[in-house]
Amino acid sequence: MSAGKGRLIGVGTGPGDPELLTLKALKAIGQADVLAHFLKQGREGNARRIVSPHWPEGAIELPLAYTVTTEIDRTEPAYRGAISGFFDASAELIADHLDAGRTVSVLSEGDPLFYGSYMHIHVRLANRYPTEVVPGVTSLSGCWSAAGLPLMQGDDVFTVLPGTLDLNELTRRLGDADAAAIMKVGRNLPKIRQALADAGKLEGAVYVERGTMDNAAVMPLAQRDDSPAPYFSQVLVPGWAGRP
DSSP, X not given: OOSOOOEEEEEEOBSSOGGGOOHHHHHHHHTOSXXXXXXXXXXXXXXXXXXXXXXXXTOEEEEEEOSOSSSSOTTSHHHHHHHHHHHHHHXXXXXXXXXXXXXXXEEESBOTTSSOTHHHHHHHHTTTSOEXXXXXXXXXXXXXXXXXXXXXXXXXXXXXXXXXXOHHHHHHXXXXXXXXXXXXXXXXXXXXXXXXXXXXXXXXXXXXXXXTSTTOEEEEGGGSOSSOOOSSEXXXXXXXXXXX
16 A cells, blocks of 8 residues: 555445445445546436435546447557546546545446456555455345356356357367356357357356346347347356256
């Protein structure tokens, strides 16, 4: 820690249902001088929506709008440069408040350290300021609970996979897993379906869209067409082969 007087808090807001905010998250939100949150240009941002019923009066709002999302392929150098620059700039905006002695809570959908944008702030600032991370209910547990789907048991090996992997790697890793959750579905849905078929695990796979939200949808993957899935979507592959 340096001489910075402020405190940084990464706050997990859960997967969408405002009732899944933890008591500790509500405390961190209520005591914040500044509430920072990520969003896509022109949209409210899911974390902001989740927290809105509990927004503390007088708190400074610090929206952090992504400069790029899907406009450039994530493997392109231009994307990596743009997103790295965005997180650099966002961290310094937060640091300005921390240097002024303010407590800054950074809202993170799901859990802050699980595929979360907050991680990019954490690695830039946690060595400079007093920092706390408040865990949140993950999208994984939100989705399998919305589906009512027991996913793993006993010695099952559970694997979390990004749908952005290439077909061969996705197929290989699915073949090695007893149970799996596939994230980052989006335009990768046809590839995910093919990988599951090639791994012999298409039957029983479940598609969950916006798990825990009011407009959630759950169905066998076989019933979902190949149109791009919303950002908040997952494919669940249950294990527990010996279930009653």
